[in-house]
Amino acid sequence: MxxxxxxxxxxxxxxxxxxxxxxxxxxxxxxxxxxxxxxxxxxxxxxxxxxxxxxxxxxxxxxxxxxxxxxxxxxxxxxxxxxxxxxxxxxxxxxxxxxxxxxxxxxxxxxxxxxxxxxAPRSLPDKTAGHVILTGLAAVELALIRLLERSQRGYVVLVAELAEALRLHDEGYRVMLGALDDPDTYIRARVAQAAMVFSGRTDTANTNVAFTVREISDSVAIAATASSPASVDILQLAGCNRVLRFEEMLGHALARRIIGRDAKTHVIGRFGELLIAEAAALHTPLVGRRLRDIRLRDHANVNVIGVWERGRFQLAGPDTIIQATSVLVLAGTREQLDAYDELFCIYERSDKPVVIIGGGRVGRAVAAALVKEGTDYRIIDRRPDDSLDHDKVVAGDAAELEVLQTAGIMDTASVVITTHDDDMNVYLTIYCRRLRPNIHIIGRANLDRN
The missing domain is CATH 1.10.287.70 (Helix Hairpins)
Incomplete structure (x- = not known):
């Protein structure tokens, strides 16, 4: 009935x-x-x-x-x-x-x-509140959904096409049917009672979404992504509380993890005065020894909370053996990390340029971050952007040995792989690892399984 x-x-x-x-x-x-x-x-x-x-x-x-x-x-x-x-x-x-x-x-x-x-309902129940409204389902939204589910907070994905909504519903996602540029869609999504609206589409679409939502609610938080620096101000004028440039953020994060040039600590996070840093063990007296024998707390009062081993993280214990390929994850104050650096900064110093594979927005952001740190680099791209320093660009396919050698793959201490294709990144990672078994490789991955 x-x-x-x-x-x-x-x-x-x-x-x-x-x-x-x-x-x-x-x-x-x-x-x-x-x-x-x-x-x-x-x-x-x-x-x-x-x-x-x-x-x-x-x-x-x-x-x-x-x-x-x-x-x-x-x-x-x-x-x-x-x-x-x-x-x-x-x-x-x-x-x-x-x-x-x-x-x-x-x-x-x-x-x-x-x-x-x-x-694929066209509206949410009247009592729905505290939820997050998503305007699409890409890699960022998938990661956000996992966090929302972990914190037991509701969400809904707005989908314009019925077939797509049914597909996502069958895959287990909470969806609602409605056009993204229709104010009635957000009214039916109970945007006035929502915790946040997130839009990760194109800059113009995000602007339209923010402007449409602001017509309905002045209080709901709106977060959106921006590909172009010029779009940041426009999105803020449209009503966004937070504009995220993920490519730039990712580029800076990758640059912070370039640690193969020396054995010093590189800060990757902060909790008040407590700093989280990474440090390479290659060519240091740490290699081949157990943490209980090294006694870092006695010498620098710094804690080893984990170890990266070829892209896999494991919690550190007294019996953890440090390998030549290990990257230590340290926790301590600025003074404690400085004490660690005084002990190990004399090891593994390299002035060779960092090799960046991929000259897109992420690759350019990595290069910009390295320039601020005074670190030299070489960037490989098939069709280099005009904004890049041509003296530091190697035009060609990174899958070709001659191109990699021209960029300095045989001398560099670190390689950063930044293309947007996970398959290509996996391929290049394996290729570079075969060429240089002990090289420090930082790779970008869009999917968790990669």
Whole structure:
């Protein structure tokens, strides 16, 4: 019974009304054929010298058209048999083909679409509050959803197309159907009661979303991404509380992790006065020893909280053995990290340029961060951007050995792989690792499994 209003709603659209009118015309033609065949039935029977009532005539026509063929009333002449064939063929077309088709087209399909629409609601319950509204589902949104689910906070993904909404619903995501540039969509998404709206689409689409949401609510927090520096001010004027340039943030984060040039600590995070830093163990006296034997707390009062080993993180314990490929994750104050540096800064000092593979927005952000630190670099790209320093660019395919050698792969201490293609990044990581087994490689990955 709950599906009846939805089906009726489908039937009241302009296309559905036109189809219903066509169905009525076909039914009228069917009724007219039954009447014509009934009249002809009486004439042919009279020609054979027999008489039947009008009710019997309609009965015979319906039996023949439906292909039941009881055989209780038959013609004796060739004319009568020919007439029976005409009635039979007409009935086959109308009853066995057109009528089932029309039923499926105008009743069953709308009902199925109504059921599908119920899986992708067009509004959230009135009492929905404290949720996060997402305008798409990409890598950033997927990571955000995992955090929201971990913190048991609700969310909804706005989707404009029904087929896409059904696909995402079947994959387990909470979706709502609605156009992103329609204010009514956000009203039905209870944006006034939401905790935040996040939009990670194009700069122009994000501006439209922010402006539309601000027309409805002045208090909800709006966060959006920006690809161009010029878009930051525009998005803020449109109503965004926070504008994120992920490519630049990622580039700076990658640059902070370039530690293969020396054995000093490189700060990657901060909690008040407590700093989190990373330091390479290569070519230091730490290699091959257990943490309990090194006794770093006695010498620098710094804590080793974990170890990166070829891209895999593991918590550190007294029996953890430091390898040549290990990267220590340290926790301590600025003074404690400085004490560590005094012990190990004399080891593994390299002035060779860092090799950056990929000259996109992330690669350019890494280069800019290295310039601020006074670190030299070489960037490899097939089609270098004009904004790059041409003296530091190697044009070509990073999968070619000659290109990598020109960029200094055999001498550098660190390689940063920044392309947006995970498959390519995995390939280049393996390639560089085969060329230089002990080189420090920092790779970008969009998917957790990579």
């Amino acid at each position: 709950k599906s009846i209003p939805v089906v009726l709603n489908f039937l009241t659209t302009r296309q559905r009304r036109r189809n219903i009118f066509l169905l009525a015309k076909l039914l009228a033609i069917f009724v007219l054929l039954v009447l014509v065949f009934t009249v002809l039935f009486h004439y042919v029977m009279a020609w054979e010298g027999r008489q039947y009532s009008w009710t019997t005539g309609i009965y015979w026509v319906m039996v023949v058209m439906s292909t039941l063929g009881f055989g209780d009333i038959t013609f004796h002449s060739d004319l009568g048999r020919l007439f029976s064939v005409v009635v039979l063929m007409s009935g086959t077309v109308f009853i066995l083909v057109l009528l089932p088709f029309m039923f499926i087209q105008f009743f069953y399909v709308p009902w199925m679409e109504a059921q599908a629409a119920a899986r």
